Amino acid sequence: MSADLFSQEDNNSLQKDAAHSLDFSSITQLDQQLNELREKIHHYSYQYYALDNPTIPDAEYDRLFLELQTLEKENPSYVTSDSPTQRVGAQPLSVFSQVTHRLPMLSLDNAFSAEDLREFHRRVTERLASLDITVNEIEYACEPKLDGIAVSLVYQKGILVQGATRGDGKTGEDITQNVRTIASIPLRLQGDNYPDDLEVRGEIYLPKAGFEKLNKIADAREEKRFANPRNAAAGSLRQLDSRITAQRPLEMCAYSVGVVDGGQVPTKHSDILYALSAWGFRINQEMASVKGIEACCDYFDQLSKKRNALPYDIDGIVFKVDSIELQKQLGFVSRAPRWAIAQKFPAQEELTELLDVEFQVGRTGAITPVARLKPVFVGGVTVSNATLHNSDEVERLGVKIGDRVIIRRAGDVIPQIVSAVIDQRPDHARDIIFPSSCPVCTSPTVRVEGEATIRCSGGLVCPAQIKQAIKHYVSRKAMDVDGLGDKLVEQLVELGHITSVADLYDLQVEQLANMERMGEKSASNVIHALEQSKNTTFARFIYALGVREVGEATARNLAQYFGDISRLLTATEEDLQRVNDVGPVVAQFIVAFLSQQKNKEVIAKLQEKGVHWEVIEQQDNPQPLLDTVYVLTGTLEQLTRDEAKAHLQQLGATVTGSVSKKTHFLVAGENAGSKLTKAESLGVNILGEQDLINLLNEYGITL
Numbered sequence: 001m002s003a004d005l006f007s008q009e010d011n012n013s014l015q016k017d018a019a020h021s022l023d024f025s026s027i028t029q030l031d032q033q034l035n036e037l038r039e040k041i042h043h044y045s046y047q048y049y050a051l052d053n054p055t056i057p058d059a060e061y062d063r064l065f066l067e068l069q070t071l072e073k074e075n076p077s078y079v080t081s082d083s084p085t086q087r088v089g090a091q092p093l094s095v096f097s098q099v100t101h102r103l104p105m106l107s108l109d110n111a112f113s114a115e116d117l118r119e120f121h122r123r124v125t126e127r128l129a130s131l132d133i134t135v136n137e138i139e140y141a142c143e144p145k146l147d148g149i150a151v152s153l154v155y156q157k158g159i160l161v162q163g164a165t166r167g168d169g170k171t172g173e174d175i176t177q178n179v180r181t182i183a184s185i186p187l188r189l190q191g192d193n194y195p196d197d198l199e200v201r202g203e204i205y206l207p208k209a210g211f212e213k214l215n216k217i218a219d220a221r222e223e224k225r226f227a228n229p230r231n232a233a234a235g236s237l238r239q240l241d242s243r244i245t246a247q248r249p250l251e252m253c254a255y256s257v258g259v260v261d262g263g264q265v266p267t268k269h270s271d272i273l274y275a276l277s278a279w280g281f282r283i284n285q286e287m288a289s290v291k292g293i294e295a296c297c298d299y300f301d302q303l304s305k306k307r308n309a310l311p312y313d314i315d316g317i318v319f320k321v322d323s324i325e326l327q328k329q330l331g332f333v334s335r336a337p338r339w340a341i342a343q344k345f346p347a348q349e350e351l352t353e354l355l356d357v358e359f360q361v362g363r364t365g366a367i368t369p370v371a372r373l374k375p376v377f378v379g380g381v382t383v384s385n386a387t388l389h390n391s392d393e394v395e396r397l398g399v400k401i402g403d404r405v406i407i408r409r410a411g412d413v414i415p416q417i418v419s420a421v422i423d424q425r426p427d428h429a430r431d432i433i434f435p436s437s438c439p440v441c442t443s444p445t446v447r448v449e450g451e452a453t454i455r456c457s458g459g460l461v462c463p464a465q466i467k468q469a470i471k472h473y474v475s476r477k478a479m480d481v482d483g484l485g486d487k488l489v490e491q492l493v494e495l496g497h498i499t500s501v502a503d504l505y506d507l508q509v510e511q512l513a514n515m516e517r518m519g520e521k522s523a524s525n526v527i528h529a530l531e532q533s534k535n536t537t538f539a540r541f542i543y544a545l546g547v548r549e550v551g552e553a554t555a556r557n558l559a560q561y562f563g564d565i566s567r568l569l570t571a572t573e574e575d576l577q578r579v580n581d582v583g584p585v586v587a588q589f590i591v592a593f594l595s596q597q598k599n600k601e602v603i604a605k606l607q608e609k610g611v612h613w614e615v616i617e618q619q620d621n622p623q624p625l626l627d628t629v630y631v632l633t634g635t636l637e638q639l640t641r642d643e644a645k646a647h648l649q650q651l652g653a654t655v656t657g658s659v660s661k662k663t664h665f666l667v668a669g670e671n672a673g674s675k676l677t678k679a680e681s682l683g684v685n686i687l688g689e690q691d692l693i694n695l696l697n698e699y700g701i702t703l
């Protein structure tokens with residue numbers, strides 16, 4: 001740890017601390033240990049975040065990080081502001097303060113075609129000629145234009161001291177606390193040849209994978225989805241509480257320098273980027289330096305093809321005269337340099353009208369609202385449909401049929417509605433109403449509490465789901481019908497030979513023999529396999545029904561608990577939740593499925609055709625906790641929550657996910673949150689982990 005990394009205050013406290021508790025040699029030792037750890041972590045994190053080239057396993061990195069964290073916790077006065085542990089966010093701000101950029105942050109002129117690009121080159125060449133500068137062939141640096149948020153980062157003596165948004169180019173907002181949380185932004189520069197005073201500019205963005213991850217989390221928490229990676233990045237940076245920013249997988253890619261004082265940077269733009277890379281920044285891997293404008297046009301064509309495969313969104317390509325001397329000669333007009341241009345890809349967002357919403361039933365019964373749009377040309381193709389995902393998304397957008405809507409098409413992804421222009425809503429606009437019965441088979445639809453998706457409950461009979469249902473029914477772990485592969489199932493359904501799993505047992509050798517790639521022999525084999533499959537187990541049969549979330553293990557538990565189909569068919573959600581592994585959601589799926597008359601008919605038909613199993617004698621399980629409702633919350637140390645739940649259910653208890661007046665006991669582990677507060681307010685009995693273990697022991701369950 002070098003002394004110049006400390007403020008004067010840090011140094012004082014270090015000396016004070018040392019005088020109190022440590023002898024000089026142990027200070028040096030601790031110093032050295034911390035220093036080495038930080039160096040290692042800086043190095044590995046640079047390899048990972050800036051170079052995209054991890055050199056050690058994640059677990060090893062985590063171990064080093066934990067070691068540093070522990071040492072710093074034990075020796076708080078040794079924590080430095082550039083320590084890798086200091087990326088977790090700081091106390092929330094009440095407002096962002098304003099920052100005046102010492103050099104204005106320029107914007108870029110746009111080109112929309114190869115012709116525009118050639119025109120730019122002509123202007124550059126003419127201007128240089130008018131200045132009596134002759135260049136044989138101008139070198140251009142080419143790189144993708146990331147669709148993110150432009151930032152300025154100020155480093156003094158290699159330490160990050162300020163991060164700011166571009167704002168209007170002259171004044172931005174101070175987002176230092178937020179940028180400090182981004183792993184690809186160095187808190188301290190590497191090497192030793194950087195200028196004393198260095199401003200680095202670049203783009204903060206959310207990679208596509210990070211965007212999807214955030215939206216998955218938003219879905220799981222039933223929060224609003226982000227419309228696109230750019231909005232998500234902007235929203236993440238605009239947080240007054242940098243601890244929230246710290247949880248967003250943002251990245252930063254450097255693309256130029258601003259103020260440079262007390263040192264030098266190379267004389268070519270491309271070399272400046274390489275220098276930035278050596279100092280610890282991520283630079284764009286696609287960057288290339290080419291000669292002449294035709295090579296720029298080729299670069300644009302090449303990258304356009306690669307665009308969808310890139311792990312981040314780009315909205316164009318930036319071309320810059322590579323020589324900094326020529327850049328200076330060319331200067332800038334208004335707020336854009338004469339030496340650079342961004343050739344944009346065709347617009348990816350357009351305005352159109354939402355004509356109607358139709359509902360599609362997927363293979364798993366999920367009902368998806370699909371927007372029918374007035375056709376519009378966007379991102380290079382004509383779009384007339386867009387997905388609306390689910391009812392939460394419809395609610396989030398607040399969109400109605402008849403609205404003017406902004407649609408976005410990014411890469412190959414299905415077009416999305418970004419927003420509705422609510423203030424231009426026509427009088428005839430009407431609400432989007434989700435169907436109460438399946439548009440394909442008319443079975444009732446169900447929406448499980450906590451799920452955003454509405455589903456058809458006609459699993460065994462819905463034509464939209466039938467191929468999937470049959471493929472699952474005959475699969476190895478279900479009824480194990482050898483020789484009845486996916487392609488054959490598809491043909492049989494398409495030709496109308498089977499409309500439900502029960503029809504499988506009416507198939508004739510001649511029918512099968514006429515299918516593609518089938519003959520008499522293989523047809524007889526399939527009929528034989530079907531015949532054999534009739535002799536099965538109750539667990540396999542339950543699994544074969546393909547009830548959502550009922551996997552093999554749950555099917556086994558259900559079979560064991562209920563013993564036979566008659567008891568399973570009459571089970572209530574409460575009964576079902578007494579079974580190991582079955583929570584409220586699964587119970588709801590099972591009841592929705594088995595209460596369907598059409599599904600019941602198929603089950604009866606299967607039995608009529610000879611599908612049978614050995615009835616399992618129900619164990620005389622003592623159920624001392626029958627009719628007692630438990631909720632588990634917080635972190636348990638000696639067993640997982642799932643294990644605790646299974647044990648309680650084995651004793652007959654019902655374990656639910658939320659606290660209500662019906663809850664008898666709440667088992668609260670470490671860091672229990674709102675459920676504990678609610679249980680306390682409702683006067684629910686609270687048990688600790690040890691109380692639970694004692695209870696289980698009492699009934700003969702030992703861990």
Ligand code: 5U1
Pocket residue numbers: 106107108143144145146150255256318337340
């Ligand atoms: N890749 C890249 N993006 N971008 C944006 N380079 C780049 N340069 C910019 C901007 C606004 O401005 C230059 C004038 C430094």
